[in-house]
Amino acid sequence: MKISALIFLLLIFAAFSYFMARQKVSTAYRQRKQKSKILTLPKYFGYVAALTALLPALLMLFFLQMAEEPYINSEISNYIVNSDIEANEDLDLYLNDIKSADTPEKVAALTPEKQQVYQRYHEIETTTNRTITVIVLSLAILLVIWGMRRINTETPARRVFEKIIEGILLLAASIAIMTTVGIVFSVLFESTRFFGEVPIMSFMFGTEWSPQTAIRADQVGSSAAFGAVPLFVGTMLISFIALLVSVPLGLMSAIYLSEYAGSKIRAVAKPVLEILAGIPTVVYGFFAALTVAPFIRDLGQSMGLSVASESALAAGLVMGIMIIPFVSSLSDDVLSAVPQNLREGSLGLGATRSETIVKVLIPAALPGIVGGVLLAASRAIGETMIVVMAAGLAANLTVNPLEAVTTVTVQIVTLLTGDQEFDSAKTLAAFALGLMLFVTTLILNVIALHVVRKYREQYE
Amino acid sequence: MWSENTESSMNNTDLVRQSLKKRYLKEQIFKAVGMFSIVAAIVFLIILLADIFTKAMPAFSQTNIELEVTLDAGEIGVGTNPTEQDLMAADFRRVIRNALAKQFPDVKKRKEKRELYSLTSMGAEFQLRDMVIDDPSLLGQNIKVEFMADDDVDAVIKGAIDRTLPESDRRVKDQKLAWIERLEQSGQISKQFNWHFFSSGDSREPEMAGIKGAIKGSFFTLLVTLALSFPVAVAAAIYLEEFAPKNRFIDFIEININNLAAVPSIVFGLLGLAVFINFFSLPRSAPLVGGIVLSLMTLPTIIIASRSAIKAVPPSLREAALGLGASKMQTVFHHVLPAALPGILTGTIIGMAQALGETAPLLMIGMVAFIVDIPQGITDPSTVLPIQVYLWADSPERGFLAKTSAAIMVLLFFLVAMNAIAIYLRKKFEKKW
Numbered sequence: 062m063k064i065s066a067l068i069f070l071l072l073i074f075a076a077f078s079y080f081m082a083r084q085k086v087s088t089a090y091r092q093r094k095q096k097s098k099i100l101t102l103p104k105y106f107g108y109v110a111a112l113t114a115l116l117p118a119l120l121m122l123f124f125l126q127m128a129e130e131p132y133i134n135s136e137i138s139n140y141i142v143n144s145d146i147e148a149n150e151d152l153d154l155y156l157n158d159i160k161s162a163d164t165p166e167k168v169a170a171l172t173p174e175k176q177q178v179y180q181r182y183h184e185i186e187t188t189t190n191r192t193i194t195v196i197v198l199s200l201a202i203l204l205v206i207w208g209m210r211r212i213n214t215e216t217p218a219r220r221v222f223e224k225i226i227e228g229i230l231l232l233a234a235s236i237a238i239m240t241t242v243g244i245v246f247s248v249l250f251e252s253t254r255f256f257g258e259v260p261i262m263s264f265m266f267g268t269e270w271s272p273q274t275a276i277r278a279d280q281v282g283s284s285a286a287f288g289a290v291p292l293f294v295g296t297m298l299i300s301f302i303a304l305l306v307s308v309p310l311g312l313m314s315a316i317y318l319s320e321y322a323g324s325k326i327r328a329v330a331k332p333v334l335e336i337l338a339g340i341p342t343v344v345y346g347f348f349a350a351l352t353v354a355p356f357i358r359d360l361g362q363s364m365g366l367s368v369a370s371e372s373a374l375a376a377g378l379v380m381g382i383m384i385i386p387f388v389s390s391l392s393d394d395v396l397s398a399v400p401q402n403l404r405e406g407s408l409g410l411g412a413t414r415s416e417t418i419v420k421v422l423i424p425a426a427l428p429g430i431v432g433g434v435l436l437a438a439s440r441a442i443g444e445t446m447i448v449v450m451a452a453g454l455a456a457n458l459t460v461n462p463l464e465a466v467t468t469v470t471v472q473i474v475t476l477l478t479g480d481q482e483f484d485s486a487k488t489l490a491a492f493a494l495g496l497m498l499f500v501t502t503l504i505l506n507v508i509a510l511h512v513v514r515k516y517r518e519q520y521e
Numbered sequence: 522m523w524s525e526n527t528e529s530s531m532n533n534t535d536l537v538r539q540s541l542k543k544r545y546l547k548e549q550i551f552k553a554v555g556m557f558s559i560v561a562a563i564v565f566l567i568i569l570l571a572d573i574f575t576k577a578m579p580a581f582s583q584t585n586i587e588l589e590v591t592l593d594a595g596e597i598g599v600g601t602n603p604t605e606q607d608l609m610a611a612d613f614r615r616v617i618r619n620a621l622a623k624q625f626p627d628v629k630k631r632k633e634k635r636e637l638y639s640l641t642s643m644g645a646e647f648q649l650r651d652m653v654i655d656d657p658s659l660l661g662q663n664i665k666v667e668f669m670a671d672d673d674v675d676a677v678i679k680g681a682i683d684r685t686l687p688e689s690d691r692r693v694k695d696q697k698l699a700w701i702e703r704l705e706q707s708g709q710i711s712k713q714f715n716w717h718f719f720s721s722g723d724s725r726e727p728e729m730a731g732i733k734g735a736i737k738g739s740f741f742t743l744l745v746t747l748a749l750s751f752p753v754a755v756a757a758a759i760y761l762e763e764f765a766p767k768n769r770f771i772d773f774i775e776i777n778i779n780n781l782a783a784v785p786s787i788v789f790g791l792l793g794l795a796v797f798i799n800f801f802s803l804p805r806s807a808p809l810v811g812g813i814v815l816s817l818m819t820l821p822t823i824i825i826a827s828r829s830a831i832k833a834v835p836p837s838l839r840e841a842a843l844g845l846g847a848s849k850m851q852t853v854f855h856h857v858l859p860a861a862l863p864g865i866l867t868g869t870i871i872g873m874a875q876a877l878g879e880t881a882p883l884l885m886i887g888m889v890a891f892i893v894d895i896p897q898g899i900t901d902p903s904t905v906l907p908i909q910v911y912l913w914a915d916s917p918e919r920g921f922l923a924k925t926s927a928a929i930m931v932l933l934f935f936l937v938a939m940n941a942i943a944i945y946l947r948k949k950f951e952k953k954w
Contacts, residue, residue: 236753413544
């Protein structure tokens with residue numbers, strides 16, 4: 062039976078259970094003499110009955126479904142090995158051929174040997190599927206019957222129901238943890254496989270990056286090099302340019318908006334910053350690659366400089382502008398958290414507004430501003446589309462902003478978007494880079510969030 | 522003594538007075554720098570939008586060439602009463618070629634003929650085929666049809682290729698230019714609004730490429746994202762605001778949420794690739810996986826927005842409900858949640874807008890493939906608007922430049938619309954407690 066049909070059937074069971082339990086309890090209530098003793102509405106008994114039938118059955122279905130594929134795979138592999146069929150291809154590929162034959166024409170196109178395996182596969186699949194259906198349905202039926210017999214007016218139905226709901230809410234809240242764990246495990250697992258092939262030291266400190274593995278051993282560049290230093294330097298160069306643009310502009314616009322601007326300027330400037338923040342990064346990337354980069358190249362040439370058409374400067378500048386709203390809103394938050402009496406004290410002593418800002422407000426807000434800059438740096442390091450479209454692919458080890466450099470995120474994208482088998486060092490390298498990226502941004506974020514939180518507490 | 526004191530105080534005042542000019546100047550400079558930052562941001566935004574707008578304009582009109590074709594059944598290779606399958610296999614290209622050859626009888630050489638036939642788009646024959654399939658009675662008639670022009674012709678007509686350049690620097694050679702001008706003079710060339718752009722899928726030919734596939738892909742992806750992230754985020758926010766005890770585990774959850782909000786989006790793509798595609802073997806390039814990945818990514822945004830909306834509901838409401846005998850759960854679901862819903866919805870829409878513009882994680886899970894067919898469900902391979910922009914931006918053909926900008930405009934239109942709805946909701950339902 063198809064899963065959707067099975068789930069539908071389970072829902073019908075649950076609905077049946079609900080009505081039966083409600084009916085039973087309301088009948089019992091009606092026969093009572095003292096109506097004042099009734100504390101729980103009949104529908105709660107229904108809910109509890111429905112959930113007792115539904116939840117365990119769904120869980121069971123989920124686990125069986127998870128176990129189904131490995132089981133079928135191992136069965137069919139056993140069959141292949143035992144029946145002396147020569148699988149000279151990779152076993153996975155062999156199985157894939159058989160599984161992808163979902164129409165009669167495709168089955169007919171298989172070799173006789175594979176057809177035989179296909180028959181066996183089909184049999185196993187049908188039996189497993191039937192077994193799962195039978196197990197889940199009988200479990201559900203048992204639970205419905207059990208629930209019917211157990212539920213009576215003495216059951217603390219509302220408390221049980223509310224506990225179940227609270228459990229579900231807690232589960233939803235824990236998804237954040239599961240996501241983090243998922244990220245850590247997926248990048249860590251693939252990275253350890255990568256570091257099994259490439260020593261971690263040569264990855265972290267090697268200065269040559271050329272992940273192209275040649276197909277034949279005698280080709281030029283047959284040995285791939287995975288020294289990630291050029292990528293780290295490139296990432297830092299572009300992020301540094303971006304921060305150089307965004308921190309002063311973002312901070313100053315936050316200061317101007319909160320300390321000087323009248324309501325009219327605010328009414329224009331705030332939406333502009335919000336729009337800048339809302340523009341997708343791919344749009345910035347397009348603009349950087351097709352408008353800013355050629356402009357900078359032509360400008361450089363007219364001044365007699367040689368500028369690469371995918372210069373780090375273009376990507377960094379546009380990225381900086383993208384981050385302005387981010388820096389600005391963070392700075393706005395921390396500046397407005399500075400107590401008003403500090404401001405008034407300074408102005409009362411005769412300082413001008415700019416003196417108050419530079420000598421009182423900024424020093425007072427410094428931890429918060431530093432936290433904001435760290436968050437902005439983490440944004441810049443992890444930014445992908447702008448650099449993918451506007452920065453280069455060649456791994457040059459340079460700090461000259463007029464040359465093309467590549468970044469960690471660019472390499473992750475190029476390594477993973479080609480048609481690659483999943484196990485090559487090349488694709489695994491992407492996960493190692495992902496690990497570096499995740500760890501770096503995690504450290505920056507944790508420090509920044511901690512600093513900002515401490516800063517807030519200081520003035521609360 | 523007295524006079525001395527006055528003198529020194531006079532001196533101090535003088536000192537302050539003297540420095541005042543400089544200090545006020547500094548003040549002015551500081552203020553100007555602040556003003557400059559704001560103006561810089563505004564100017565940049567204007568340049569960005571104007572640049573994209575001007576680049577996009579050509580993509581919204583399509584050049585057509587009107588030709589008179591003879592739909593002779595024998596010529597296209599079908600019998601007198603062709604079935605739809607016969608027509609699908611029929612040779613309509615020949616009919617169009619004949620029409621072009623009739624128009625320019627002086628073209629004889631093989632190479633020149635090939636040039637001539639490239640005046641109309643590769644899609645012209647399908648255009649004709651669809652017309653005949655819709656109305657088979659056209660067979661045997663002489664009809665005038667407006668065929669889609671090739672992107673080179675399109676570029677000449679729109680002025681993207683300068684006709685006055687010397688031939689060696691021009692993409693369209695003199696001979697072809699002469700043909701185009703002859704067609705122009707006889708009034709056979711016309712420009713129309715480019716409906717095709719909104720009604721077709723991707724293509725290798727710039728004039729045939731459309732964004733319907735990408736729009737539908739984005740729609741399905743957002744649908745999955747919304748279906749997953751909204752209930753989970755609201756449930757998580759309710760739990761954290763209303764039920765969570767103060768303990769380490771809850772602290773850990775909160776740290777995780779705050780941190781996930783700052784994890785680079787590409788890392789979520791790696792998660793999707795390793796877990797959902799390789800481990801759970803969900804289909805590649807499908808809106809289903811894209812939606813799951815984006816919902817994990819937007820969860821923190823929606824949770825944070827929902828929490829502040831729930832927090833803004835005044836305690837008196839809760840106390841009244843509890844005082845009347847409602848349970849904690851009833852209080853939350855019957856009273857707090859409805860009151861917080863406008864704020865939650867606003868946060869959700871903003872999260873969805875963020876998901877709509879997201880590109881990097883979807884590149885990782887293979888939504889970057891070249892897909893012509895328009896997706897019909899959440900498991901069909903498809904692409905999304907931002908990735909369509911990325912793909913077209915990478916194409917070398919000139920015609921794609923305008924298409925890219927036009928796709929960006931469509932994307933920005935949807936983003937503005939979503940944000941406008943969010944602002945409207947906020948304004949309409951916002952309550953000051």
